[in-house]
Amino acid sequence: MDYLIKVEGLEKRYDGFMLSGVELAVEPGSVVGFVGSNGAGKTTTLKAILGLVEPDAGSIELLGEPVAGPGARERARALDAVKARIGVVFDTCVFPDTCRVADVGLIGRAAYPTWRRERYEELCRAFGLAPAKTVKELSRGMGMKLTLAFALAHDPELLVLDEATAGLDPLARDEVLDILRDFMAEGDRGILMSTHITSDLEKIADEVVCIDEGRPVFALPKDAICDEAGVARCRASELDAVLGSGVLEPGQARVLRHDYGVDVLVPDRFAFARALPQVPVDKASIEDYMTLVLKGEVR
Numbered sequence: 001m002d003y004l005i006k007v008e009g010l011e012k013r014y015d016g017f018m019l020s021g022v023e024l025a026v027e028p029g030s031v032v033g034f035v036g037s038n039g040a041g042k043t044t045t046l047k048a049i050l051g052l053v054e055p056d057a058g059s060i061e062l063l064g065e066p067v068a069g070p071g072a073r074e075r076a077r078a079l080d081a082v083k084a085r086i087g088v089v090f091d092t093c094v095f096p097d098t099c100r101v102a103d104v105g106l107i108g109r110a111a112y113p114t115w116r117r118e119r120y121e122e123l124c125r126a127f128g129l130a131p132a133k134t135v136k137e138l139s140r141g142m143g144m145k146l147t148l149a150f151a152l153a154h155d156p157e158l159l160v161l162d163e164a165t166a167g168l169d170p171l172a173r174d175e176v177l178d179i180l181r182d183f184m185a186e187g188d189r190g191i192l193m194s195t196h197i198t199s200d201l202e203k204i205a206d207e208v209v210c211i212d213e214g215r216p217v218f219a220l221p222k223d224a225i226c227d228e229a230g231v232a233r234c235r236a237s238e239l240d241a242v243l244g245s246g247v248l249e250p251g252q253a254r255v256l257r258h259d260y261g262v263d264v265l266v267p268d269r270f271a272f273a274r275a276l277p278q279v280p281v282d283k284a285s286i287e288d289y290m291t292l293v294l295k296g297e298v299r
């Protein structure tokens with residue numbers, strides 16, 4: 001299988017919002033981070049991928065099955081064929097308040113032929129989830145951990161996570177990232193994760209896909225952002241020289257002015273440093289990159 005997920009030309013119209021031209025691919029062995037401002041359309045895209053929202057146009061392949069085809073019956077058949085091979089975590093705990101942690105294990109056993117009881121118990125122990133606790137007694141973060149344990153214990157090939165680390169403290173997020181790394185260590189698995197916590201993606205993602213107001217903005221290997229790109233910190237008086245230096249493509253540069261100077265997004269910080277050694281250039285974080293691309297003036 002070339003792709004665990006392949007989305008092309010996805011469109012979905014709501015009153016006052018349109019998802020348009022969204023493209024996304026998750027290859028076996030890769031973790032794709034999905035980012036964008038509030039209301040950009042990330043959850044809508046994930047729901048379309050999982051067959052929870054019917055797209056108006058575009059194609060979606062999930063584990064090789066076409067899940068956005070024209071007929072509802074074909075879609076349902078395709079989804080049935082793959083759903084046991086996918087683990088899903090949305091940003092809320094989906095189990096009823098009165099359900100105990102141990103009961104969630106019974107639900108898993110009934111729902112998935114591939115359910116691994118020992119794996120579920122091991123994850124619950126690692127997450128500090130006592131079997132007798134009810135969902136009502138869990139904090140938001142603990143509820144997320146329970147949902148994650150449920151998503152992982154049936155041995156999926158693909159994880160789709162929507163804000164799965166929201167509500168977790170930094171230590172718990174690191175624990176979850178370790179578990180996701182363990183998940184990726186076995187075979188040709190993949191993860192698609194939407195998040196606002198871009199520092200998590202710096203630790204685990206291979207690719208970063210960004211959308212804004214329903215439209216694609218960039219899709220890049222993480223290293224192109226975090227290793228190659230940079231933010232040049234120049235004085236306002238240096239800006240014209242920086243833009244005219246030949247290192248930045250005219251009409252493609254992104255510039256953000258501050259009281260104390262001007263930030264310029266630089267795709268290749270090494271080439272920039274060679275051409276303009278007098279201008280300091282820092283490594284870009286995913287957040288820097290997004291801020292400059294989404295809010296920067298185009299020059």
Ligand SMILES: Nc1ncnc2c1ncn2[C@@H]1O[C@H](COP(=O)(O)OP(=O)(O)OP(=O)(O)O)[C@@H](O)[C@H]1O
Nearest residue numbers: 014015016017036037038039040041042043044045
């Ligand atoms: N069922 C629906 N009916 C009408 N509008 C909807 C529906 N679901 C989502 N929307 C709208 O679609 C837009 C995109 O929402 P979506 O939840 O996909 O964004 P998001 O990128 O996940 O945002 P956030 O980061 O805030 O969770 C929003 O304007 C939202 O109000």
